[in-house]
Amino acid sequence: MNFQKKLIKRKEKYKNTSSRDSSRDKRIEMTIKISKDKRENRLRKRRNLVQISQQKKIETSTDQDEIPPVEDLPIFIEQVKSEELDVCYQGTRAIRLLLSEETDPPIDLILESGAPQYIAKFLLMDNYHNLQFESTWAISNLCSDSTSQTKQIVDLGVIPKFVDLISSPDIRISEQAMWGLANIAGDNTLFRDRVLEQKNIIQNISNVFSRKDITINVAKTASWALSNLVEGVPRPKLELVKDVVPIFKMLLNEDSLDLVIDACWAFSKICQLNKEIINIILASDIIPIFVDYLSAENISLKEPSIRIIGALLSGNHLQTEKVLEYQIIDPLKVLISDKSVSIRYKAIWAISNITAGSLEQIKKILTCGIIPLLVTLFKFDINPIKKEICWALSNVVYSEYEENLRWLIKEGVCELFGESLSLPYVEVVQIALESIIKLLKFGKAEAERTNSNYNEIAKKIIEINAAETIDNLQDDENKLIKSQAQHIIANYLSNNEEDVDVGQLNESGENKNTYEF
Numbered sequence: 176m177n178f179q180k181k182l183i184k185r186k187e188k189y190k191n192t193s194s195r196d197s198s199r200d201k202r203i204e205m206t207i208k209i210s211k212d213k214r215e216n217r218l219r220k221r222r223n224l225v226q227i228s229q230q231k232k233i234e235t236s237t238d239q240d241e242i243p244p245v246e247d248l249p250i251f252i253e254q255v256k257s258e259e260l261d262v263c264y265q266g267t268r269a270i271r272l273l274l275s276e277e278t279d280p281p282i283d284l285i286l287e288s289g290a291p292q293y294i295a296k297f298l299l300m301d302n303y304h305n306l307q308f309e310s311t312w313a314i315s316n317l318c319s320d321s322t323s324q325t326k327q328i329v330d331l332g333v334i335p336k337f338v339d340l341i342s343s344p345d346i347r348i349s350e351q352a353m354w355g356l357a358n359i360a361g362d363n364t365l366f367r368d369r370v371l372e373q374k375n376i377i378q379n380i381s382n383v384f385s386r387k388d389i390t391i392n393v394a395k396t397a398s399w400a401l402s403n404l405v406e407g408v409p410r411p412k413l414e415l416v417k418d419v420v421p422i423f424k425m426l427l428n429e430d431s432l433d434l435v436i437d438a439c440w441a442f443s444k445i446c447q448l449n450k451e452i453i454n455i456i457l458a459s460d461i462i463p464i465f466v467d468y469l470s471a472e473n474i475s476l477k478e479p480s481i482r483i484i485g486a487l488l489s490g491n492h493l494q495t496e497k498v499l500e501y502q503i504i505d506p507l508k509v510l511i512s513d514k515s516v517s518i519r520y521k522a523i524w525a526i527s528n529i530t531a532g533s534l535e536q537i538k539k540i541l542t543c544g545i546i547p548l549l550v551t552l553f554k555f556d557i558n559p560i561k562k563e564i565c566w567a568l569s570n571v572v573y574s575e576y577e578e579n580l581r582w583l584i585k586e587g588v589c590e591l592f593g594e595s596l597s598l599p600y601v602e603v604v605q606i607a608l609e610s611i612i613k614l615l616k617f618g619k620a621e622a623e624r625t626n627s628n629y630n631e632i633a634k635k636i637i638e639i640n641a642a643e644t645i646d647n648l649q650d651d652e653n654k655l656i657k658s659q660a661q662h663i664i665a666n667y668l669s670n671n672e673e674d675v676d677v678g679q680l681n682e683s684g685e686n687k688n689t690y691e692f
Contacts, residue, residue: 242272245281248288255293264306267294271309274316282317282324291317291328298336304345311340311348315355318362325362334359334370341379349383350393357400364407371404371415381422391431398426398437405444413448417455420445424461432473439468439479446486453490462487462501469506474515481510481518485525488532495532504529504543511548519556520563523549527567537571537579546586553591562603565595572610580617589614589632593641601653608648608659611636615667633667642668 243251247269254266270290274280285291297303297310314333318325333355340352356376360367370376383389383397401423405416419441426438442465445452456462468480484507487498503525510522526545529536540546546568553564568588571579592614595607618632636642645668648660 240272242276243269245273245284248273248281248284252288252290255290255297260300260303260306263293263297264303264309266290267297267306267309267313270294271313271316274313274319280316282320285317286324286327292331295328295331295333295336298333298340301343304343304348307340307343308345308348308351311337311351311355315351315358318355318358322362325359325366329359329366329369335373338370338373338376338379341376341383346386346388346390346393349386350396353380353383353396353400357396357403360400361403361406364409364411367404367407368411368415371411377401377404377416377418377422381418384422384425391434394429394431395433395437398423398434398441402437402441402444405441410444410448413452416445416448417452420452420455420459424459427461427464436475436479439465439476439483443479443482443486446483450490450494453487453494456487457494457497462498466501466503466506469503469510474518477510477518478515478521481521481525485521485528488525488528492533492536495529495536499529499536499539504539504545508543508545508548511545511552516557516560519552519560523560523563523567527563527570530567530570534574534576534579537574537576541571541579541582546583550587550591553594558598558600561595561598562600565592565598565603565607568592569606569610572613575613575617577617580614584614584632584635589635589641590639593636593639593644596641596644596648601656604648605653605655605659608645608656608663611641611645612659612663612667615663619667630667636668 251266251269251273254262255270257263257266270285274282274285291314294310294313297306298314300307300310314328314337317328337352337356337359341349341356343349343352356370360370380397380401384394386393401419405411405419423438423441423445426434429435429438442456442461446456462484465480465483468476469484471477471480484498484503488495490498507522507525510518511526513519513522526540526549529540549564549567553561556564568583568591571583572588589611592607592610596604598604598607614632615630615636618630622628622630636645645660645663648656649664651657651660
């Protein structure tokens with residue numbers, strides 16, 4: 176299909192679409208609905224006319240901002256090939272306007288036309304800032320959709336040019352270069368790393384914040400660009416991103432809520448790099464800020480902050496102890512009852528990281544009154560929350576410290592682990608069975624210590640009907656679950672002569688076989 180036919184087909188496809196005003200209204204409504212904490216869904220990649228109208232106008236005439244008809248694209252393509260720079264400017268600006276369409280800009284048509292290779296050359300026009308700006312904007316928007324489209328632009332070698340343009344004396348160009356790099360880095364981790372590997376990328380963005388002509392919108396763009404550099408899995412290498420820590424620390428003290436939220440989310444990603452970054456963050460004296468935000472009414476502050484605290488607690492015992500020095504347990508105790516499922520989940524995850532620590536750290540959880548709250552929450556909350564509670568309490572059981580086990584048994588964890596056997600998570604069933612094994616082992620040792628004939632834990636497992644569930648799990652398709660269940664039945668819930676059929680009762684309700692406690 177030739178270029179003209181593609182233009183005709185595209186026109187026919189969209190001739191019945193709604194007006195630009197209704198499209199704009201729909202987009203604004205959509206933007207309002209998207210919470211800022213879901214960074215992957217933020218509608219920031221393509222810079223359009225609505226966005227730029229909220230900033231400084233480039234042109235005083237609104238007529239000049241009218242999007243031209245796509246049918247004129249062949250004219251604009253010829254213009255960007257001209258030897259006259261003013262003509263190149265006209266063509267580049269017209270293409271940029273087409274790419275600023277709020278709905279379905281003709282990216283593929285423009286890529287297929289060959290125009291981008293000419294527009295990319297205008298990035299070097301340091302003596303013609305308006306042309307340089309228009310080309311930077313157009314190239315940025317060409318990187319706003321699919322990975323295959325972005326790759327075509329990256330292959331033109333625009334990344335190092337964008338990095339240099341961050342230092343442009345024209346703040347418009349500087350901002351747009353950061354926008355383009357944010358689009359590229361945010362597309363996938365391969366492109367992100369290519370951006371990060373550019374010399375001075377982080378330093379150049381950092382310098383923007385100290386410019387006298389910086390505006391709040393430029394600061395937000397710079398923050399967004401830096402945020403995209405620490406996003407994605409696999410995580411970027413520490414040596415490439417560690418220099419962003421002091422920048423985001425600075426942004427935490429800004430008056431703009433958007434900048435503070437951006438900084439919080441960035442730290443929530445940075446914390447997940449490795450254990451070394453935890454030391455860097457702990458040494459930066461910013462933990463009190465995140466602890467305060469645990470009590471914030473704004474969930475966009477609370478959500479990343481609980482992620483940060485939880486990630487920092489996942490470090491080694493010394494790192495965990497350092498975080499605990501900031502008195503975080505009381506806020507966590509409140510957050511496990513938060514109305515937000517996500518907040519509750521992350522708070523319990525943070526607690527599980529504490530219970531995976533030293534005996535002294537576990538004791539802080541046991542003595543603060545959190546355990547009864549978790550046991551109660553388990554009875555009424557949804558399965559994902561139950562799963563995290565099971566993890567948190569199993570960590571305490573795994574310590575196999577007698578005092579801890581007595582504490583848990585008193586609070587009703589036998590019932591909790593018994594109910595966990597019915598959760599739809601293989602891993603949770605495994606840790607519940609392992610916890611039951613350790614509790615049964617403790618019960619047996621207690622019986623021997625007190626010269627008792629009964630394993631009180633085995634008795635409890637039978638009373639709560641968990642024994643029948645365990646018996647059925649002996650036939651589970653998962654090998655580990657099957658082995659664990661068989662171990663429990665053989666060693667703790669059967670008599671000396673034969674395995675027990677848990678469901679086998681006589682008419683009087685007594686078990687035909689007897690359990691050995």
